[in-house]
Amino acid sequence: MVEYIIRRTLQMIVVFFIFLVSSYLLFNAIPGNAFSNLLLNPNLPPDAYQKVLETYGLDKPLGERVQLYVVNFFKGDFGYSYKYFPKTPIELIAERLPRTLMLFSVVNIVAFYTGFFIGKILAWRRGSKSETWITITSVFSYTVFYPWFALMMLWFFGYKMGWFPIGKFLYPEKWYDAPFDSDVIFSMMIKFTLVVSLLQFFAYTATRGIEALSSRRNIRFASLIAIFIGSYFYWNTGEALARKPYAADIAYHMILPVMVVTIVAFAGTALLTRTTMMEVLKEDYILTARAKGISQKRIRDRHAARTALLPVVTSFIFTIVTIIDGSVLTEQIFSWPGMGQLLLQAVLEEDIPVAMAAFSFVGVFALIAHLIADISYSYLDPRIRVKSQG
Amino acid sequence: MSKDILVVDNLNMHYETLEGKVMAVNNVTFSVKEGESFGLVGESGCGKSSVASTLLQLQSDNAVISSGSIKLDEKELVGMTESELRKVRWNDISIVFQGAMNAWNPVIKIGEQIREAIREHYPSNSKKENTEKISELFKIVGLEDSIMDRYPHELSGGMKQRAVIALALSCDPKIVIADEPTTALDVVIQDQILKEIKKVQELLGLSLIYISHDIAVIAEMTDNMAVMYAGSIVEKGPTASIFSNPRHAYTRLLLESTPSVVGEKKKLRALDGEPPSLINGLDACAFSPRCPDPSDDCKNGNLEMKLIEIEDGHWADQCCVNCG
Structure with missing residues (x-):
């Protein structure tokens, strides 16, 4: 390895x-x-x-x-920005990147889970009325012209209903006397999300060895509650308490873009999961699993969905690669000052050092994502596990 | 006389298709005693596997059991709810499927897949107990313990099939159905697997239903057997009796189509024609169109399909008993 x-x-x-x-x-x-x-x-x-x-x-x-x-x-010398002269491209990227990462990692996680879950249910309930309607909806949201759709949603939820802010990632008046930068909050939020997901992942892996299914389920549920209580205490003590309103402001601004991009992005995952899993459901080992007397839910999740995961993860990793370059459109529509906007501005204004640095960053990101994809395959599918040569 | 463990009485099952009803299982009646090995033989598409899947109530969604009953150890299986069936499956009746190659989920370790079945039926077992159980089963079928930590693709066909047998035995079922367990294997491995099944059956005193298209295998493996044609049983009885004195024309042809290793060299006979379409069922004798030398009754369709007892425990379809 x-x-x-x-x-x-x-x-x-x-x-x-x-x-x-x-x-x-x-x-x-x-x-x-x-x-x-x-x-x-x-x-x-x-x-x-x-x-x-x-x-x-x-x-x-x-x-x-x-x-x-x-x-x-x-x-490590990228030159200076032509436009914001004393600043280097790295400084500019360091300022913009957390905003994009925060928004799009949330979008991708939400979209992947919803997509995978809905696809799984669709394949399982094949032929039912609900399946037909959800599939038609998914095809619609997969094929809809995204900028138009985003603007319509912005108009409806932001302007007509007034539920969510139109554009920007914070209310400047709230931040007027804030003792810190928005980047501090962003990186704090990213770290928090990362730690929570890692903890959950560890709790899940650690309990895999427990033999009795009921106690395994209980322990997992307890760990979830523990994480929840832990995060409640984290946000209500010390430094984090003072930062909470600001973090809440950012989170509030994130809701609409996350929702819109998720609606568009989940459909691909859902339709792919549906197709792959319908293939898997025809396999003999599903019949074996049924003959063993295993519960329907477990057959669906452990046998069918787990095996159908591989192509879905492949396509998902390629979506991650587009986090930064794909964000150009979204960030423009929602006036989210992230990497996408930086890239667009740099290209339009011929700020070449910044554009080059941003592009190389996207390149590095894509290459690393592919490497991670290849490594994660070997965990998902033992058949293609890499053998050390010799 | 030991008691009947499985009684199938007048079972009728058909598949609903766009072209009509496909009558896959017609009036099938047989019983299997404790510790007995029962063979079901017939050509492709004659309904052997449909019988097998119906026994576990694993038939596909378009299959309908129109009448009949399946009693497993006094419990009626037809009409059970899904959750009741889940308790019966594997715990009371397990199956070795056709093609062990695809019987294993490719992304889960062999040991875990067996453990999963045990866990479902014996939830209070500890991990150690389950591992010991699997190791014991592996010893019976001749596998190393290390196979537990292997993925299916790391095993050869024969090893996979041995593991499938271990899987089938994992919850101490009362009866095991072996649905062409040697189909995808080469002859040498086939022979090993057959010996393995026979050994296990004798060792554990299992009841076994052996389904195959190969009448030679049935002869080797079973005490009693039934011959199926076009969804119906056309002859059944003790294996020795059927081999020495086949009464139905189809059985006779089936026997004459298999070469014998010992004895004089005979010309093998082939059967002309195709099996009849089962859509919307058949009246009268299903075999008469292909019967090489039909009797008058058979040709004119005077007799309906009905098993008559020829000698003690040996039944044959009345229609073709007197054919050539």
Whole structure:
């Protein structure tokens, strides 16, 4: 396994190198001199302009520039933003990334679970009236033109009903005298979500060895309650208590985008789960499981849905890859100042160092997601488990 | 005389399809005694497996049991609710399916899949007890304990089939149905598995229903047998009696189509034609269109299908008893 990961990492470095060079060349193909934007920046003293020009070799021929860029990149030097001059792309990304991560990890988790659950039920109740209607609804939400749908939802829930805020990720007036940055809250929320999901995962794995099904269920339920109580105490003590209203403000702003994207995104998972699981239900081992006298629910969850999971996870991992680039549309519609907006602005305003850094970030993210996908396969499906060679 | 463990009485089952009712099981009556091995033989599509799935009430959704009863140890299975059936399945009656290759869920370890069955029926057992039980079963069927931690794809066909037998025995059932357990295996392994089943049956005093299209296997494995054709039993009785004195024309042809290793070399006979379509049922003798030398009664359809006792315990369909 270790050997496999090392081999894959080396491959990834090569792929990333190609990705980096071709992105640079593509940006270079944009007409006009992007660098001259820098001259228009009033924050920039003339000698600094000259210095940047020399450091990054911007007056050199293309070949040398690419070389210099790649070398600097691997040194961790991404240059400076042309637009927000003293800031580096890394600073900009560090500010935007938690916002995007928070929003889209919630969206993806919610969409995956709803999709998988609904797909499972659909396959199980095949032929019933409810199945027909839910399938038709899923196909609708899978094929609907997303920007139109998002705007309609925004109009209805935000404007007509007034339940949710229209755009932005917080009420600025609330944050006027806040003693900290919104990023602090975001990273706190991300950490909290991560810890809670990890705890739940451990509770689930640790109880797998318990033989009696009823006590296994009880212990799992108890652990869930413990986690719930634990999080209640966390948010009501010390530092977190002071931050709670701000976190609640962000969470409130998240509801509508999460809901809209989930409605669009769950359908793919649901329809895929439905199809795969209907195949699985025809398999002989489902008949064996029924003959063993196992309960219907357990056959559905443990035997059918578990085996149908693999293709679903594959498609899900590819969705994760689009977290950042796919967020461009969503963030634009909901005025959510995350990575997607940063990317779009950087490209439109030819802020090339920022755009390059953001793109490379997406690239790294995609490569890592694929590696995680490959590793997680081996846990999901023992048939393709990687054997160490030798 | 030991008591009857399974009594199937006048069982009728059909599948509802768009083209009509497919009468898959017609008036099937037989019984299996404690410790007895009972064979069910017939060509593909004659309803053997339909009988097997009906015995466990595992028939597909479009199957309808129109009449008849299945009594397992005095308990009536037809008309039981799903939760009552769940208690009976595996605990009282278990099955070794056709094609062990696909009988295992590919993503769950063998041991866990067996343990799952035991856990369902003996929820108070500890993990250690269950592991000991499986290890004991593995010893009987000739498998190493380490197989428990293997996934199905890591096992050979023969090992999988042995494990399936262990699985079938895991809840100490009163009766085991073996539905063509050797279909997907090569001859050498087939022979091993058959010996294994026979050994287990004698060791544990199990009742066994052995379903096969291979009449030679039935001869080797069973005490009593029934021959099925087009959804009906056409001849039944002690295996020795049927082999020495086959009365139904179909049974005779079935025997003559199998080569014998010893004795003089005979020309094998083949049966012309196809089995009749079972859609909307059959009147009179199902076999007469294919009967090589039908008697007058058979040809004219004078006699309905009805088993008559020819000698002690040996029954045959009256229609074809006198055919060629």
